[in-house]
Amino acid sequence: MTEAAEDHPGFFTSRLERVIGWARRYSIFQYPFVTACCGMEYMSTASGHYDMDRFGAGLPRFSPRQADVLFVVGTISHKMAPVLRRVYDQMCDPKWVVAFGVCTCTGGFYDNYATVQGIDTIVPVDIYIPGCPPRPEAVLDGLIKLQEKIEKQKQLSYPNVRELKLAEEMADATASGSRPGSRKR
Amino acid sequence: MTLMETTTTQPRETRNMLLNVGPSHPAMHGVIRLVTELDGEKVVKIDAEIGYLHRGFEKSCENSTWTQAMPYTDRLNYVSPLINNFGYCGAVERLLGIEITERCKYIRVLMSEVSRITDHLTCIAACAMELGAMTAFLYLMKAREYLYDIVEDVTGARLTVSYGRIGGVKADLPEGFPEKLLSALKQVERELADVDKLLTRNRIWIDRTRDVGVLTKENAINYGITGPLARAAGINYDVRKAFPYLVYERVEFDVPLGERGDTYDRYLVRMEEMRQSIRIIRQGLQDLPGGPIAVDAQGQVIESFDLVDEAKLGHTAGFANVTSTVDPTLDGTEKRFQARMAPRDRSVILPSKEDTYGNIEGLMNHFKLIMDYHGIHPPAGEAYFPVEGANGELGFYVVSDGKDRPYRVRCRPPCFFNMAGLHTMLEGYMVADIIATFGSINMIAGELDR
Numbered sequence A: 001m002t003e004a005a006e007d008h009p010g011f012f013t014s015r016l017e018r019v020i021g022w023a024r025r026y027s028i029f030q031y032p033f034v035t036a037c038c039g040m041e042y043m044s045t046a047s048g049h050y051d052m053d054r055f056g057a058g059l060p061r062f063s064p065r066q067a068d069v070l071f072v073v074g075t076i077s078h079k080m081a082p083v084l085r086r087v088y089d090q091m092c093d094p095k096w097v098v099a100f101g102v103c104t105c106t107g108g109f110y111d112n113y114a115t116v117q118g119i120d121t122i123v124p125v126d127i128y129i130p131g132c133p134p135r136p137e138a139v140l141d142g143l144i145k146l147q148e149k150i151e152k153q154k155q156l157s158y159p160n161v162r163e164l165k166l167a168e169e170m171a172d173a174t175a176s177g178s179r180p181g182s183r184k185r
Numbered sequence B: 001m002t003l004m005e006t007t008t009t010q011p012r013e014t015r016n017m018l019l020n021v022g023p024s025h026p027a028m029h030g031v032i033r034l035v036t037e038l039d040g041e042k043v044v045k046i047d048a049e050i051g052y053l054h055r056g057f058e059k060s061c062e063n064s065t066w067t068q069a070m071p072y073t074d075r076l077n078y079v080s081p082l083i084n085n086f087g088y089c090g091a092v093e094r095l096l097g098i099e100i101t102e103r104c105k106y107i108r109v110l111m112s113e114v115s116r117i118t119d120h121l122t123c124i125a126a127c128a129m130e131l132g133a134m135t136a137f138l139y140l141m142k143a144r145e146y147l148y149d150i151v152e153d154v155t156g157a158r159l160t161v162s163y164g165r166i167g168g169v170k171a172d173l174p175e176g177f178p179e180k181l182l183s184a185l186k187q188v189e190r191e192l193a194d195v196d197k198l199l200t201r202n203r204i205w206i207d208r209t210r211d212v213g214v215l216t217k218e219n220a221i222n223y224g225i226t227g228p229l230a231r232a233a234g235i236n237y238d239v240r241k242a243f244p245y246l247v248y249e250r251v252e253f254d255v256p257l258g259e260r261g262d263t264y265d266r267y268l269v270r271m272e273e274m275r276q277s278i279r280i281i282r283q284g285l286q287d288l289p290g291g292p293i294a295v296d297a298q299g300q301v302i303e304s305f306d307l308v309d310e311a312k313l314g315h316t317a318g319f320a321n322v323t324s325t326v327d328p329t330l331d332g333t334e335k336r337f338q339a340r341m342a343p344r345d346r347s348v349i350l351p352s353k354e355d356t357y358g359n360i361e362g363l364m365n366h367f368k369l370i371m372d373y374h375g376i377h378p379p380a381g382e383a384y385f386p387v388e389g390a391n392g393e394l395g396f397y398v399v400s401d402g403k404d405r406p407y408r409v410r411c412r413p414p415c416f417f418n419m420a421g422l423h424t425m426l427e428g429y430m431v432a433d434i435i436a437t438f439g440s441i442n443m444i445a446g447e448l449d450r
Helices: A001-008 A011-024 A038-046 A081-090 A102-106 A138-154 A159-178 B002-011 B057-062 B070-074 B081-096 B104-128 B133-156 B177-200 B204-208 B217-222 B229-233 B263-287 B304-310 B335-341 B353-358 B360-368 B414-420 B422-426 B433-440 B446-450
Strands: A030-034 A069-073 A096-100 A125-131 B017-022 B033-039 B044-048 B302-303 B322-327 B381-389 B392-400 B408-414
Touching: A001 B360, A011 A138, A030 A038, A030 A081, A038 A138, A038 B104, A038 B133, A038 B322, A069 A081, A096 A102, A096 A138, A125 A138, A159 B070, B017 B353, B033 B433, B044 B422, B044 B433, B057 B070, B057 B408, B070 B081, B081 B104, B081 B381, B081 B392, B104 B133, B104 B433, B133 B177, B177 B263, B204 B263, B204 B433, B217 B229, B229 B263, B229 B381, B229 B392, B229 B414, B263 B433, B353 B360, B414 B422, B414 B446, B422 B433
Parallel strands: A030 A069, A069 A096, A096 A125, B302 B322
Antiparallel strands: B017 B033, B033 B044, B381 B392, B392 B408
């Protein structure tokens, strides 16, 4: 695909984008990475009273390989951080991350030696849901925002494809002896 | 010698397999790593590694004032935060040597028992879900929601409530509290009856839990295990009975005991404890002292922000006796509630909001308690105060050097001791039993790692 086609996708491509976006929006398979207090509110949100299932996110998958949204629920300590990163790395693209609760957003009031000051220092985060813990309503609001983000994003090329291309270019460039990335400008 | 001969003549070397369970395992709630040594499917050795949720509770408390430590206690056992609040408050009150009012004692007992029920509901729900009983999970979560509504009504938050205050509680109970609580209890009882029908005589449930994860009496004592685990093993120890605090000696309740100490017994003990908690709440509501609220003679009502504006201009002539309405989040902290809620000790309890907003003495009193280096100053010394947490004896040991910040806050988390004895409950059973047993222990990482 040339660069021009990427910037101005044709009719079919754009329809396909929308169909995929719609499908992805309502089939969120989440991996709840539950560590602390927020887990209680996560349980409340997931069960009958608030019912995440209404938004197509009713089936938590407890394997990162089957999930596409990583819910990081609760404080991440420095001891837990490598585990979180590993779980994130095991997930297949496309994947999204939700920071559930203020500890995951910024470290919250655990501003001390033990706690990671925001999981965005470890993994990229798509949606931040603050609150200590957030109410189930806030969680559902965050979920809806995530759905909108999923639907609106570009479906057919992911960041990683771009990264791969860049890596290819760099490999080509080094092979031909020119400076990497100079071709694009 | 060929390979064939080697394998037939010499015995094959067999080695135990190492299996790593956790810290983020799908079928286990709570972050803990179990390094498991397996012989076939049999667990030979379990090594539990903890510390994945260490958040520096004790150190953080030393860096905050005595009152500011309250939110940290919420997040210890986050399934029953109210009990932690009251445990910590009790320790500091013992240090200060103050007695809280009767009504506060009853409120603390009522809210502790509500918390205990939510904790047991969550434990059984999670355990059942991990064994595949999703229906029981949903039913119990539904029951928990009714209680969370009550907690929210009283404290303003669902989970991390910070409702306790040194010398009392944040605010008085809201209007219509007894009726709401009683109707919630009715709903909870209905859900409990449903779950009882689903699980107690369920063949699969019994097969998975009966004679699994047995904790012997000796081990329970040796490892310092308390709470439902010890009671399921037949040890008659409940802090509420052994060292009655608040008003537990005035209410009637039974301590359920198990016989075998297995997972099924733990389930039964928890179910029965919830019923006993409901019994305590019903008695507590009947005895709740209070009487009519003292209504101000003039009956004037001024919005609090108007009160502040007027006071800034010096128009305070008629303020001595007014009732001001306060922000909904401060509901229950007005003067008319203050008399029956707080001991008359100005060095500990915040003045009522009318006083804070309406006169200079109140304002000064407020700031003297709020400002850094001015707040509560317990005398130098130490105190230990145990309460019956949902998982066992929850104790707070506080040390003061006479300053406005704790010198040391040590928490005796029941989970820590349960985890110390965890391997005795898992070794010798199958891999699949790890899930059932671990679920019934109700490990709460916040409390375990602090």
